[in-house]
Each structure stands twice: as structure tokens, then as C-alpha cells.
Amino acid sequence: MRALLSARLGADFTKLWTASAVSNIGDGVTMAAGPLLVASVTGNPAWIAGAAFAQQLPWLLFALVSGAYVDRLDRRVLVVVVNLARGVALATLAATVATHTVTVPIICTVVFLLGTGETLADTAMGALLPAVVLPEKLPSANARLYATFNIGQQFVAKPLGAWLFVISAAAPFGFDALTFAVAAVLIAGIRPVPAAPQPGPRTSLRGEIAEGVRWLWRHRLVRTLAVSMGIGNIAFCAAFAVFVIYCRQRLGLSDVGYGFLLTAFAVGGVFGATIAAKLARRFGSTAVLRAGLLIEVVTHVTLAVTTTPWMAAGILVVFSIHATVWGVIVASIRQRVVPSHLLGRVGSVYALLDQGGAALGSLAGGLLASVWGITTPFWIAAAAMTAITVCAWRPLREATA
Structure with a gap:
């Protein structure tokens, strides 16, 4: 299957697609385990809802700014750096859970950082795809990415996240940190993409x-x-x-x-x-x-x-x-x-x-x-x-x- 994908859409797309699959499974694991973690720390519905909103808030605050930086910076390198940073944030959360020092403010801070990284990485991935895949192959490439999202997050990751949380409350977040590291390595293996030429002088x-x-x-x-x-x-x-x-x-x-x-x-x-x-x-x-x-x-x-x-x-x-x-x-x-x-x-x-x-x-x-x-x-x-x-x-x- 991978050889077929490489032949049709290119080896660089295979790396991007695999990175997306791995990180989607990690995201789904955290989506399932995150509410369980908050509920284990507090029974206050306001805090539980607040933790969910903390991850959505960066899209409202930073989406436009993130888009501007995606066009300013090397998109491939940006995805690698952001994935590594998200991995560090999740590893830190896993450590606080394992040592029983986790609090709701810590959880909210970590998920806010994850959401902020998402505004950069998701935007950069969407902008990177046309540089990796020929224009006529874009529908097929996007379809495979959507399929991976549905299978990874909905079918595989959510039961896995709940199961890992039962085994060890820290395990899902450590697992997700590892997926971000793997995704970063895969994206780093894509051939460097020349920066898009900026017409005219750069403005503010x-x-x-x-x-x-x-x-x-x-x-x-x-x-x-x-x-x-x-x-x-x-x-x-x-x-x-x-x-x-x-x-x-x-x-x-x-x-x-x-x-x-x-x-x-x-x-x-x-x-x-x-x-x-x-x-x-x-x-x-x-x-x-x-x-x-x-x-x-x-x-x-x-x-x-x-x-x-x-x-x-x-x-x-x-x-x-x-x-x-x-x-x-x-x-x-x-x-x-x-x-x-x-x-x-x-x-x-x-x-x-x-x-x-x-x-x-x-x-x-x-x-x-x-x-x-x-x-x-x-x-x-x-x-x-x-x-x-x-x-x-x-x-x-x-x-x-």
C-alpha cells in the first residue's frame, strides 16, 4: 500500500500522510483521555467545560496571526518545531499526572498551548501540501488525509485513549507526546520546499x-x-x-x-x-x-x-x-x-x-x-x-x- 502511494503521490506525500496519521491517533487519544483527566481532578462542570474551551480559544485569538507567520517562515521547519514543542508540553503534563501534582490550571495551560500549536501546524500543513503533490493529485491527497483523520481519531484513537487512561492516567499523554515526536521526524524527512516568492517589499x-x-x-x-x-x-x-x-x-x-x-x-x-x-x-x-x-x-x-x-x-x-x-x-x-x-x-x-x-x-x-x-x-x-x-x-x- 505504501509503495503504491509513493508511486502515485510521491514519497514526500507518504511521509506527510504518515505523519498526519500518527499525530491524528495521538490527538484522538488525548481527546478521549483529556476529559477523563479533568473529571478525575475536579467535578466542577465549569472547569470541565473551561478546559475544552481553552483548546478552542487559540483559533479565535491567533488564527490570523498564525496564518501570517506560516507565509513568512519555512512551512516544513515550522511544523517540525511546533510538533516538538507540543510533544514537550504533553510530556510535561504526563509527568505531573504521574507524580500526582497535576491541577486544572496546569491542564488548561497545556491544552491552550496545544491549541496554539494547532493554529500554526494545521495551517502550515494545508499550505505545505500543494508543494508536495501535483495540482491534479490534490483531491486524492486530501481524500487520503481525511480518511486517515476519520479512521485514526474516531475508530482507533478514542477507545485506545480510554483504555490507556484506565491502565495509567499518564499513559495517554505520554503516548501523544511520542506521536508528535515521530510526526516531527517524518516531516523533517521531506525535501526542503523553496519559500514562496513574496511580490513586492514585505509589509507589517x-x-x-x-x-x-x-x-x-x-x-x-x-x-x-x-x-x-x-x-x-x-x-x-x-x-x-x-x-x-x-x-x-x-x-x-x-x-x-x-x-x-x-x-x-x-x-x-x-x-x-x-x-x-x-x-x-x-x-x-x-x-x-x-x-x-x-x-x-x-x-x-x-x-x-x-x-x-x-x-x-x-x-x-x-x-x-x-x-x-x-x-x-x-x-x-x-x-x-x-x-x-x-x-x-x-x-x-x-x-x-x-x-x-x-x-x-x-x-x-x-x-x-x-x-x-x-x-x-x-x-x-x-x-x-x-x-x-x-x-x-x-x-x-x-x-x-
């Missing part, structure tokens, strides 16, 4: 950030995709912020049933990664993206009206297929049309809208459900996605070209 950091924002806003297709994703994430996360309560009250599921229903996302994501490039070639990106918007509307309406767990599971599989296909196609479009010297900044603006939309939606969802009922966020999400579909329909004509 603020000026460089503004240049990335202006470029995205002036490009109709990329702007449409970014705004659609931002508003779509507000709608999605508003609805799914109360999903555990929805499963209990609306679908009558136990906690075990809720866990099984969540696997629908992973199943659909893996399948979506295998067909994304094929769908784009067969039907064109425009048709696939438009169909995805319609799937979003149907998903929210179905979840608003159904009380049947199997129907909910089925529509979630379809939705996660769409979400992965959409992600693969949009990432490939962005990597093709954005100038190389702007990939980091434009990618960071896109990530800010993406993550910012998710944060706003999560804050709004609980309020809407508590005031107007558990299905209200789904109806509002359906209405919002209908409006997005109407507004984005014509601009998406440019996606296939």
Missing part, C-alpha cells in the same frame, strides 16, 4: 494579515465557500450542541445508544473520503457542492421531525459523507487557486470563520433549546442552510472551472 504583520483577508473577500468562489462554511458551522453546532439531550429526550436512547449513534459520523466520513475525488471527477465540483448544501437542509429537517433512532443514524451517515466530500473538494480548490505566498493567510481566515462559527453555534444552541424546545435549533439550522443554498447556488458555478 497587520498589513500581511489584511492582504490575506482582502484576497479571500475579493475572490467570489473562495469567499462563498468560506462564508457558507462559517454560517453552516453556526447552524450545525447550534443544533448539535444539545445532541446528547436530543438523543435522550427525542430518540429515547441510552448513553450507550448515544455513543453508537456518534459512530455514524465516523462511518460516513471514512466512506466519503473514498469517493470524494471520484464524485468530483464524475459530476464536477459544482454539482457535488450544490448537492451537499441540499443534504445539509434535509439533515436538519429530518432530525427535527424524526423520533426514530435508525432514521437519525441513516441521515447522519449521509451528512458525514457530504461533510467529508465537501472538505476534500474545498481544500483542493483553495490549494489550487490561492497564490502560494498567501496560502497560510487565506487558510487562516477560512479557519477563523470555520472555528468561529462553531464556537458561536455552540453558545447559541443551548439557549435556543432551553427557551423554545429541543428541536428548535434544528429548524433554525434548516432555515439558515436554505438561505445559504439560495445565495451560494450561482457562485458555485465557478467551482468546476
